[in-house]
Amino acid sequence: MKTTLLLCILSFYHLHAIVAQDYSLHVSESTFTINGTQYIGYETAFTLPYKQVKKQWWRYIKKKAHLFNYKTHYELTISGTNEELPVKFISQMLETESQGALLRLAPTGGDWTTQQVSSLRKDLKVMLVDFKIDYYTGIVQEQIKEQEKENKKTSKSLHRLKNSTSPQADKLKTQLSNGELKLDALKQNLTTIK
Missing domain, CATH: 1.20.1280 (Monooxygenase)
Known part of the structure; x- marks a missing residue:
């Protein structure tokens, strides 16, 4: 008994x-600095272990973009079609105090119009939500x-x-x-x- x-x-x-x-799909706008350069993009938080999230993000993004790995961040390039230029963006994963992860993503460089940058940022937000859905599922x-x-x-x-x-x-x-x-x-x- x-x-x-x-x-x-x-x-x-x-x-x-x-x-x-917590399986939150919340993504928020963010401004962050990497190596003295300021980026405007999006960030999202995870309550799951940092190393686990980082590994899954690497696997996810490796399927979609060419990856250049720095110690503090990734530089990613998605090849464009014949008429479009390749799209470059930066990704940073930080470990939070609660052993979770904070993922940041923003477009970099390029001669983009403000409309193109706005569209690209929206696409990056969708990419973050898609990653979270894929990962949590x-x-x-x-x-x-x-x-x-x-x-x-x-x-x-x-x-x-x-x-x-x-x-x-x-x-x-x-x-x-x-x-x-x-x-x-x-x-x-x-x-x-x-």
Whole structure:
């Protein structure tokens, strides 16, 4: 009985941690300085670990642009079509005090009209939102797969004890019930990301 109660409390705590994860798609305008040059662009914050976000940003942007890596930032170039010039922009990832990450993105250089710069900045904002959706969706889908696998394993164990009234069977029923609650919470998180 004590074990079942303890298991329920731990499961509730874990479920609360899953639901409490912040999957905000908020992107705000930002002015920042890198190596003495001021840039006007966008920034967005992540509550997830800095190194994990940085790795995923690198993978994401590597598919879309040519990358030049500096110690403090990336310079990125997206090749233009025959009529368009290549688009260059700068990306900086900072670690926050809470071990999260702050991602900044802004257009650089080029002989752009103010209308073109405005359009380019909007495109960069869309890119940040797209990255966050892609990143968060991947995380939640992985958590859903893990939870489904765990629920299936628990269900098989419970099936082996199907006619038993042992404390082990009660424990497995509680574990399966909590697993289903976690799975529902994860699926709900997936719908809130988009």
